[in-house]
Structures are given as structure tokens and as C-alpha cells.
Amino acid sequence: MSLWDLANSDVVVVMGSNMAENHPIAFRFLVEAKRKGGTLIHVDPRFTRTSALADTHAPIRSGTDIAFLGGVIRYILEGDHWFRDFVLAYTNISHIIEDGYEDPERNEGVFSGFNPAQGNYNAATWQYKGKKVPSSLAQHRQAGAEGSEGDESMAQSRPPTDPTLQHPNCVYQILKRHYARYTPEMVESVTGCPKDVFLRVCEVLVQNSGRERTGAFCYAVGWTHHTTGVQIIRAASIVQGLLGNIGRPGGGIMALRGHISIQGSTDIPTLYNMLPTYLAQPHAFHHKHGTFAEYCETETPATGWWHNFPKYAVSLLKAWYGAGSTAENEWGYQFVPKLTGDVSQLPMTLAMSSGVVKGQFMIGQNPIVGAVNTQLVEEGFAKLEWMVVRDFAMTETANFWQKGNRVQRGTVRPEEIGTEVFFFPSALVGEKAGSVTNTSRLVQWHDAVLEAPGDSRSDLWFIYHLGRRLKELYADSDLPRDRAIQALTWEYPVTGEKQEPEAEAVLREVNGYTVADRKQISSYLHLKDDGSTACGGWMYCGVFPEDGHNQARSRKPDPPGGDGSHHGWAFAWPSNRRTLYNRASADPEGKPWSERKKMVWWDEEKGEWTGLDVPDFEKSKRPDYRPDWSTNPHGMDALSGADPFIMEADGNIQLFVPTGLKDGPLPTHYEPMESPVENLLYKQQSNPAAKTWPQPGNELNPPQDPRFPYVLTTFRLTELHCGGVISRVTPHTAELQPEAFVELPPELADELGVEHMGWATLSTLRGECEMRAMVTERLRPFMIGGKRIYQIGVPWVFGWEGYARGDIANVLLAITGDANTTIHTTKALTCNLRPGRRGGTRSGPDV
Amino acid sequence: MSDTAVSEGRAALAAYDRALAAKPSGDNHAFAETTQRLCAMRHLLIAKGRDPASRKQLETLNAVISSVLAGHFPLGGIPWPEVEHARHTLADLVEQVG
Numbered sequence: 001m002s003l004w005d006l007a008n009s010d011v012v013v014v015m016g017s018n019m020a021e022n023h024p025i026a027f028r029f030l031v032e033a034k035r036k037g038g039t040l041i042h043v044d045p046r047f048t049r050t051s052a053l054a055d056t057h058a059p060i061r062s063g064t065d066i067a068f069l070g071g072v073i074r075y076i077l078e079g080d081h082w083f084r085d086f087v088l089a090y091t092n093i094s095h096i097i098e099d100g101y102e103d104p105e106r107n108e109g110v111f112s113g114f115n116p117a118q119g120n121y122n123a124a125t126w127q128y129k130g131k132k133v134p135s136s137l138a139q140h141r142q143a144g145a146e147g148s149e150g151d152e153s154m155a156q157s158r159p160p161t162d163p164t165l166q167h168p169n170c171v172y173q174i175l176k177r178h179y180a181r182y183t184p185e186m187v188e189s190v191t192g193c194p195k196d197v198f199l200r201v202c203e204v205l206v207q208n209s210g211r212e213r214t215g216a217f218c219y220a221v222g223w224t225h226h227t228t229g230v231q232i233i234r235a236a237s238i239v240q241g242l243l244g245n246i247g248r249p250g251g252g253i254m255a256l257r258g259h260i261s262i263q264g265s266t267d268i269p270t271l272y273n274m275l276p277t278y279l280a281q282p283h284a285f286h287h288k289h290g291t292f293a294e295y296c297e298t299e300t301p302a303t304g305w306w307h308n309f310p311k312y313a314v315s316l317l318k319a320w321y322g323a324g325s326t327a328e329n330e331w332g333y334q335f336v337p338k339l340t341g342d343v344s345q346l347p348m349t350l351a352m353s354s355g356v357v358k359g360q361f362m363i364g365q366n367p368i369v370g371a372v373n374t375q376l377v378e379e380g381f382a383k384l385e386w387m388v389v390r391d392f393a394m395t396e397t398a399n400f401w402q403k404g405n406r407v408q409r410g411t412v413r414p415e416e417i418g419t420e421v422f423f424f425p426s427a428l429v430g431e432k433a434g435s436v437t438n439t440s441r442l443v444q445w446h447d448a449v450l451e452a453p454g455d456s457r458s459d460l461w462f463i464y465h466l467g468r469r470l471k472e473l474y475a476d477s478d479l480p481r482d483r484a485i486q487a488l489t490w491e492y493p494v495t496g497e498k499q500e501p502e503a504e505a506v507l508r509e510v511n512g513y514t515v516a517d518r519k520q521i522s523s524y525l526h527l528k529d530d531g532s533t534a535c536g537g538w539m540y541c542g543v544f545p546e547d548g549h550n551q552a553r554s555r556k557p558d559p560p561g562g563d564g565s566h567h568g569w570a571f572a573w574p575s576n577r578r579t580l581y582n583r584a585s586a587d588p589e590g591k592p593w594s595e596r597k598k599m600v601w602w603d604e605e606k607g608e609w610t611g612l613d614v615p616d617f618e619k620s621k622r623p624d625y626r627p628d629w630s631t632n633p634h635g636m637d638a639l640s641g642a643d644p645f646i647m648e649a650d651g652n653i654q655l656f657v658p659t660g661l662k663d664g665p666l667p668t669h670y671e672p673m674e675s676p677v678e679n680l681l682y683k684q685q686s687n688p689a690a691k692t693w694p695q696p697g698n699e700l701n702p703p704q705d706p707r708f709p710y711v712l713t714t715f716r717l718t719e720l721h722c723g724g725v726i727s728r729v730t731p732h733t734a735e736l737q738p739e740a741f742v743e744l745p746p747e748l749a750d751e752l753g754v755e756h757m758g759w760a761t762l763s764t765l766r767g768e769c770e771m772r773a774m775v776t777e778r779l780r781p782f783m784i785g786g787k788r789i790y791q792i793g794v795p796w797v798f799g800w801e802g803y804a805r806g807d808i809a810n811v812l813l814a815i816t817g818d819a820n821t822t823i824h825t826t827k828a829l830t831c832n833l834r835p836g837r838r839g840g841t842r843s844g845p846d847v
Numbered sequence: 848m849s850d851t852a853v854s855e856g857r858a859a860l861a862a863y864d865r866a867l868a869a870k871p872s873g874d875n876h877a878f879a880e881t882t883q884r885l886c887a888m889r890h891l892l893i894a895k896g897r898d899p900a901s902r903k904q905l906e907t908l909n910a911v912i913s914s915v916l917a918g919h920f921p922l923g924g925i926p927w928p929e930v931e932h933a934r935h936t937l938a939d940l941v942e943q944v945g
Contacts, residue, residue: 115871115924117871117872118871118872118873118924118925119873120923120924273922283922284913285917285926285929339922340913340914340916340917340926340929341913341916341917341918341919341920341921341922341926342920342921342922343916343920347916347919347920350879350920351882351916351919351920354879354882354883354886355882355883355886355887355890356882356886356912356916662923693875693919693920694875695875695876695879
């Protein structure tokens, strides 16, 4: 959904986000929804400005989101509140799962297929009976072992279903059994949210479901930064699937993306495990990734939209390697680096401290502040031979060797660190042209409005000229491994004395073009797998549909009284579509569910889908189309005219996920890796598939360890942007949040003798940091399983640079990873707290 | 210098064997120590110079390091066959360097 579509929501639940403070521009659409009569709910451990503007604030202990949402799912199912016409038609609620499937209900908290020795799952028993379902998302595959192999069964018949929902292994019955124990009383006991508040949230949600009404969830890293982050979002997708809130006006799950093009960094990724626009990264150990033909065979699902995979893969290789990409050389497939393991940021940090990495570039990152377990990060940096930091002002990362946490605490002396740091001044946003992609998949262009001062250069300038020089260095090499860099297309026009590359040339390449005559391509529907088209990211096709037309630059909002889609404002991938899966805004016959909630519908006269948004469906596929299974239909031919969720292999919302999740087909409450209480729902304490790497300096506080009795969460501040430096060095913003602080409730302050604005020191097994105490009733003690539990919170955006300074909160955190994404945990851990200051010295600009 | 590289290689093999002995579980400490030893060995090989023989040894060693990292930080299950294969490659390499 688009941000402005939130104004059409009848209820919005903000959970895992302090949206009013951290996404203030987006929040205005919630204010508009309220003005139109909608209800706003904030579920969060802290009472924040978002809570203050909400109709209901439901407090929960950090890390218990699945218990809360599981309770909502149970409420919907037990009360028969689900949107029956929508759910039966568009979800897998009636699908039958393999006989061997066993639920955590019967397995003390783990699903069938768990391998305790390796801490991972085999998903064979989670499949639709007699089928093998491919994952729709490359990122979630267990690369090296999995792909679409064997999924031909999906092209032979529809998965088996029981429309009466009586089969004991149909998804409906499994859901009911799985969530039976998530009663309101249990929700209160686990989360700390009072039962009456929880039930009020449930009631408002179900009252705003059906043909006439819709609701939305908004989340940010308060959901993702857990070892169960993906499953928290999954729990919301079950709620929204059951309530019919996907693909409809005012309905959806809004991922509030980071300000610095964070959506763009996954689309055209800086991530290690995906090629641009969500194509699978080849894996060296995958037995069928050896050749491009095998790779395509493995990664192309038999059914659904992803069956077009080869067109996107070949076009990408043509964009990268140009004339060096031919059918004879597998389009350059062997040039592409192959994965062997997890080289995301956290393992890389750990490997760095073992001496694996020789050098590192820091561009748009300040990991000494933003990465978890800061002292371990510093230890890794100290093993580097060189480090390049590009920023517009001095950062903690650039001078870690001089003022770092380990230096302050006497662990190491600056002269003992051999890392050579190259600090390059970089241009600010207004000093460079380019695109930003964030919330709503919205790609927005910005121009350079003034010249960057002195030696400051754009990141594009740096990367382009670095690549150009590397190509020169390797031009004469005859080593096979250097062929990739030799073949790489790197022709971008440059302008001016500084030889600045033309940013729009990059966007034109990402959009795609015909190879023969270099004409821009207007839609990914025109991409081919014969080498005649080149495209740097198929989902972005259409952002630059013809020469001179950069749709991301467009700024034409709808006039008053318009349909509210604002298609003239920038570009939302794919195809400038504002709401994904919007076929679901019409009923199975193609008619809008209601006049009030209409978006896309079937025009019988014209024989096509039409409406207020770009239809997310084959334009002329009739609603009554049904696959002819006797012909073994593939691709979209295997999806009926009433299967809106085209990226899934069977076109349905997956309430139950047969393939693609590494920690279970259904969200299940586990306590965070560090917790002061036992798991009241299962014997299994924490996510058994979570990634942990215990080693000296990265120990976890044991569960219920009396040394660490408090629940700690970290957060950002509206006054200090991102990692902080950009606003900490600016007096006007620095004075609004002048120094680091810890929020704690008055009851805890009284117990510990901590005074408001006095010093307090937090500690974990990773380290200590000191902060000013902010004693506030914004945090309340929780009663968890009859035990009083205190929740405290700290902003993580401070460091020793700038005017607003303080200890770096991420010193306290451990390196652990979500089972699916390896993302770190910053939102739920344990700590101790005491009055007074820590030992050691402090760093600042004057030190 | 070769002696030192060989002794780092042998220490790496000892740690490597501890990691393999823990199969099917992943032994973080053993994998981390193996990596540290291999990186120390790599450092010494780099210092030897850039003659073709050393370069080939370096490439082999880097491949071994990649396999050890795959065991330490796997995507999904630990790729034991590749990890075990790399152990044999390392043993050959240590002998060759010596």
C-alpha cells in the first residue's frame, strides 16, 4: 500500500514503531485517518508521542509481539470473525498439509523436522500434501540445499483442499490448534498487557473488517530486530489475511523503511545473498548452481509469476556484462561470485576479529554507533590493514583507533592498532543527484542543488572512479578470475571539472533497454531471456520508460477530489503500482467488495482489469479462468483468474507457509535469547533456529539470570537523524537532545536509588555504559507470570563526536541473528542497572 | 618463514579436527580458532612474495578459508562434505609448504 492510502484505513495498528517520532511525515496520514473517523492503536513497551496521539496504547513487554498477535489470531478464529468470502477464496486456509506435520503443541515448542544438532529445520512435513512448494523469495531459501527442484507437482493439479475445513490437517484446523493456548489471560501473563486493553484492540480490529471496512498495520525495526523478527511480521500477515486486509484500499502491512534509501538497498542490494530485485545469489555448494542452465532450472518455480525468472536473470547479466555476456558463455554467469556461507554483517564482524578481512569500505554507515556489540566490532576493525571511511563529518568509526570504547576502557592503546584509516569527505544529499527508495517502494529522484565544498565528492563519483581505475589495473590480466571486472560495463557519461558521473545514466540502465538499439524499455513485460534486452533490476522497469522521462522525478499529486492514487508522484515499483496484489480488492467474480472499498475490478465490456490503481494481474485474464490441469500448465497459466497473490506458487495468501521460513511454518512465541522470565507458552525457551555465535566477548546473558533482571530495549530519537552524526554535529538539533540517557520507571528508580538526571550505569556480559537517568512514567512495570518485571529503554544514537554526546548503547548488545535474515537483536535483551558512573575515561572532540 | 607457516598450518589442522569431531554440531570456538590460524598462515604466505608457486598456495588457502567460514557461518545446514574436503586440501597444502 502507499503511505497516503493509510488515510483510507478504518483502523491502524502501529506496532514495532514509534511512528510519530521516527516517521513523522508518514504519520500525518494516520492523523488524516483519525480525522476521517478511523481508530489508531499503538502497541509498544513505551508510551511515546505515537501513543499520545493514539486512541489506545497497549503496553507490551519487549519481545512478546507474537504472543500478542497470536492472541489476536485466536480471538478472530474462536469468535468466527474472519472475512469468510475473502479467506476461503484467497488464502490457503483449506489446504491440506502433509500427514507427518507436527505442531509445537505436541512437540514442546518445536515443529516437526527440527534437527537439534544443527539447530535447523527440514521443511518436508510442512508441504501441501503430495506437493513440493517452492519459496517465493530467494532470500529465504536455505541456499546450498534448496531451490524450486521437484516443484513440478505444482503444475499437475491444485494443492489438495477441504472447503468444509473439517480435515484435521487443513490449515484452518492447524491454526486453531496452534493458537488455542494464546488466550487473553495468557496474553496478559506473557506480554504484561492488561486483558481488557488487549480485548479492546481485538474488538476494534474485527469491527473494521469485511466488505466495507479495512485496517492496516505499520511497523519498523521494532518488529524486525528480534531473533523472531520475520515471524512477527508473519503473524501480522495472518491477522490481515484473516481479516481480508491485503490488496485493498486502506488495508495492508506497512513496512516503514529507513530514511536512507533502505528499501533501495534491498531492491538493488547491498545485501550479500541476493542479486538485484530479489533474484537468488548463486551458491558454490549448490549441486545445481554449477551452470547457468542448472541455476535457472533450480531457481525457476513451475508456477506463478516467478516462472519468468530466466528473463530477469539473463537481462541482468546483459546489463552487467554487455558484449561480454553471450549465450556461449552462459551470459557471463561464471563471472558472478558464488556464496559459500553467511557473509552478512554479523558473521563478517566475527570473521573480521579472526583476521579474515584485510580492508573495508564504510560508505553511508557508522557501525561503531549503529552495529551491535561495539567493542567486538572495534576489535575486528583493529585487525584490518586498511579502512576507507566516507562521510561528511568525522565519525566514531573513522577514529575508533583513537577514541574508541576499548581505548576508553583501557583494553587497548591507540599505538597498538595498526589499521590505516583513509577518511574521505563526502557530499551531502543536496549536493548530489540520485534516487531514494523507501516506504511504499517509492522511488523518488533528487537533484544536486549546490556544489559540494572542497574535496567532497558524491558516493557515485567515488564508486565510478574506483571501478574505472580497477578496470584499468586489470585490463591486461590474463587470469580467469579477472575476467569479471574486465567484462563489466562501466560506461557512464561524466560532466564538469570533477568528472561527476551522470546519475540518471545509472537509473536508465537499471530500468533496462533493448540491446540492439539501446531504446528504453517501458515494462518488465517486454524483458526476454534471449539476450535482446538488458535490465539492472526488473522490478524497476518503467521508472525510466523512454529517453528524457525519469518518472522518479515526477511530482504531480492528484488534485483535490482525485482518486487518491497519486500516480503522477514519483514511481512505485513495480509498474508504478501503489498496492501490491490489488486483484484482491475485487471479489472472485471481479466485482469490488464494496463501493466504499473499490480499487481494481474486471471490466467485462473491455475484457480487462481496470480501476484506480495499476492492476496487479494479467490484464486480460478473466476472473472465471481456470487452469486446464490436463495440460500441466506452468507459470501464470497455472493460476486461476481468482488467484490474486501471483508471486506465490498457487496464488494464495500463505496463512501457513510450506516453504521459505527457517524457523517454522507458523509464528510461535519464544522468549528473546535473553529474558528474565521463562517461556510460559512452551517448554522451548527461545527460537531454536535463531543464529547465535558464542565466543569470548559475545556471551549471552543466560535466561532468568539474577545478575541481569531488567528488560532493555533501544530506540531512536526524532531530533537525531539515523546514526546521529549528521545531527549531533549541528548545534540546532544537538541542543534538542544534548546527551545520552536511559529511560526507567519511577518504581525502579526508587528501588535502586537512581535520581532523575543523575548518572546510571547499564551492564551486560558484553560491556557497560553510563547515561543520564530519565525517570519517567512513560515506562510502567509489567506483571509477567506473577512476577514484577521492569522494562527500561535507551537511545542508541549517541557517540563521542558532535555536540550531543554520550556512551554508545550498542556496547551492551550481543551479536545474534534472526533465523531467516540474520538481522541483529536490538529490541529485547536483559541488563543490569546501578546508580553512578562506569570506570575508564570518556572520549569527546576535546580529548 | 615456511617453518612458521607450516606450524600455523598444523595448528589450524588440529583446530580443524576438533571442529570435525563435533559433527553434526557446529563448534564455534574450533571454527574460529581454525580461521585465526589459517589467516596467520596466509599472512606468512603473502610475506613470502608473489612468485607463481606462492600465488597458487595462496589461492588454495583462500579456498580453504572460504570453506571453513561456510562451516562456521552456514546458510542452512553446515556443508560437511565441503568442509571435510577442504580439510584434506589443507593437509596437502601444509605438506607442500613444508
